[in-house]
Amino acid sequence: MPKVGMEPVRREQLIKAxxxxxxxxxxxxxxxxxxxxxAGLSSGIISHYFGGKQGLIExxxxxxxxxxxxxxxxxxxxxxxxxxxxxxxxxANFALVQQRKDTTRTWLSFWAQSMHDPELxxxxxxxxxxxxxxxxxxxxxxxSVENAKRAAQLxxxxxxxxxxxxxxxxxxxxxxxxxxxxxxxxxRSLISQYGA
Amino acid sequence: MPKVGMEPVRREQLIKAxxxxxxxxxxxxxxxxxxxxxAGLSSGIISHYFGGKQGLIExxxxxxxxxxxxxxxxxxxxxxxxxxxxxxxxxANFALVQQRKDTTRTWLSFWAQSMHDPELxxxxxxxxxxxxxxxxxxxxxxxSVENAKRAAQLxxxxxxxxxxxxxxxxxxxxxxxxxxxxxxxxxRSLISQYGA
DNA sequence: TTTTATTAATTGAACGTTCAATAAAAATAA
DNA sequence: TTATTTTTATTGAACGTTCAATTAATAAAA
Numbered sequence: 001m002p003k004v005g006m007e008p009v010r011r012e013q014l015i016k017a018x019x020x021x022x023x024x025x026x027x028x029x030x031x032x033x034x035x036x037x038x039a040g041l042s043s044g045i046i047s048h049y050f051g052g053k054q055g056l057i058e059x060x061x062x063x064x065x066x067x068x069x070x071x072x073x074x075x076x077x078x079x080x081x082x083x084x085x086x087x088x089x090x091x092a093n094f095a096l097v098q099q100r101k102d103t104t105r106t107w108l109s110f111w112a113q114s115m116h117d118p119e120l121x122x123x124x125x126x127x128x129x130x131x132x133x134x135x136x137x138x139x140x141x142x143x144s145v146e147n148a149k150r151a152a153q154l155x156x157x158x159x160x161x162x163x164x165x166x167x168x169x170x171x172x173x174x175x176x177x178x179x180x181x182x183x184x185x186x187x188r189s190l191i192s193q194y195g196a
Numbered sequence: 197m198p199k200v201g202m203e204p205v206r207r208e209q210l211i212k213a214x215x216x217x218x219x220x221x222x223x224x225x226x227x228x229x230x231x232x233x234x235a236g237l238s239s240g241i242i243s244h245y246f247g248g249k250q251g252l253i254e255x256x257x258x259x260x261x262x263x264x265x266x267x268x269x270x271x272x273x274x275x276x277x278x279x280x281x282x283x284x285x286x287x288a289n290f291a292l293v294q295q296r297k298d299t300t301r302t303w304l305s306f307w308a309q310s311m312h313d314p315e316l317x318x319x320x321x322x323x324x325x326x327x328x329x330x331x332x333x334x335x336x337x338x339x340s341v342e343n344a345k346r347a348a349q350l351x352x353x354x355x356x357x358x359x360x361x362x363x364x365x366x367x368x369x370x371x372x373x374x375x376x377x378x379x380x381x382x383x384r385s386l387i388s389q390y391g392a
Numbered sequence: 393t394t395t396t397a398t399t400a401a402t403t404g405a406a407c408g409t410t411c412a413a414t415a416a417a418a419a420t421a422a
Numbered sequence: 423t424t425a426t427t428t429t430t431a432t433t434g435a436a437c438g439t440t441c442a443a444t445t446a447a448t449a450a451a452a
Contacts, residue, residue: 006431026312028224032408042433044410053408105311109363112308115301116222124364154378158350161357168307168320182350193385202397230440238399243443 010049011059013039018060023102027057027109048078058119059109064096064103065127072134082141086155086187089134093159094180104167132156139190147194158186206245209235214256219298223253223305245257257306260292260299261323262291267291268330278337282351282383285330288356290376301364328352335386343390354382 017039020028029181036043050056072092076085114120115179136152143151162179171179216225228249234241234261246252268288272281292299308314332348339347358375367375 010431026309028309029312033406043408044433045431048432093267108308108311112220112305113224114364115304115366116225121366126396128361128364154354154382154414157357157361157375157378158354159357160360161353161355164356164360165324165353167311168324170311170317182353187348189389206397227440229440238446239442240400244398249442314398 007049009070010041010045013041014046014049014056015063019064019106020102021065022109023105027113034154049125057110058123058140060106061120061123064107064110065123068092068096068127076179082138083188083191085133085138086191087184089131089138090155090180090183090187091157093163094132094176094183101173104163108167122185128156131159139194142191143194151190151194155183155187159183203245206241209237210242210245210252211256211259214252215260215302216298218256219301219303223309233248243361253306254319256302257316257319260303261307261319264288264292264323265326279384279387281334282331282387283380285334286351286355286376286379286383289327289359290372290379297369300359304360304363324352327355335390338387339390340371347386347390351379351383351386356380 001158015116017035018030020038020073021034025034031045032046035056036046036139039045046053046056050059072089075088075092080088110120111124130153135155136148139148139151142148162183166176166179171177210231213231214226215232221230225251228239228242231252238276242249242252246255269283271284271288276284292303305363307320310320328348331351332344335344335347338344358379362372362375365371
């Protein structure tokens, strides 16, 4: 069976199986067996490539965060207007849903766990701060520093809140799309409210 | 040791120990041992009063939800103005934090788990819908049905979002207070935006 | 004494980790 | 080319631990 250069393939295979398992069974219900079974591999392979279950969990979070980052950078270029850039930020934060429905549930599970896991908490903070910074620097081009900070704080909360309620109510893709529109409207209203 | 009528005492004792344990160790790390140790009781007592761990978990969620309900009803009376009532709703949703710092973390853990536990999901939905209804009926007295629905949806998301970000960033009481003020400001801005 | 309340000990299932064994591929030598 | 050795990839059984649940024993109150 063994071919060379399997490592990147297996790593991705196992990370995707982890996302599926956590979405389906929760972080509590996810075991080394549930993951390896989904991946069609043996349980031992997890320790071999990730050192253990914890290592795979953390690699999965990094994978999700990195996808979010890529999503945003792919859309916005250097000539994007501040308004358009803000819309892209909102879109990027709702985009993962469309790609993979199960991603949203997985994300929330990791959020909850981050309160009790220092490394997960660190990763989650990086992401949270990036959302805030991205918003703040775009708003800054349209309003004062103080107002930009406030607008960034409020729209970050609105994005997370709409997203959270959509996940928890087990909404379909259409409802996520609706939430995305509400978030965009809100960002626009902040611009016209504080905008110079 | 055995005295009669211990049941309500023990039940509350165990529920409070559960809140503490979940806040400290997470839902994953919480065992019947960690709970019973915190309560200063034996582990067997949990099965005796709650049928098992799952029963205690669900009772704890009901306890938290019931507290939230009581919090709101205690403040608002029949003569409360719609504006004032809306402020009370916001306050009630941030109030649990001030009482017990650990409650917030516990709440988020239960939220995440509700995606994989039908009974928890049911309870969480009841609560989510109540927040929405309370907001919508108060907004209704100040604006059209359509606008009231929209305002309720947006302010519910804003409350949850601000609350979530405060919990995840492990904020202190002052920052929760600040988030509460932001939520109130937002509700006021919705009134002046849509208000007749 | 009987009932109620509680503990302490025990059980068995489930879990993550480890590791010896194996199989295929690649590298080297004949 | 063919034969041999080495490396890489993977498996799955065994081990020790942890957990929830159960059971029997105990202690106090009625």
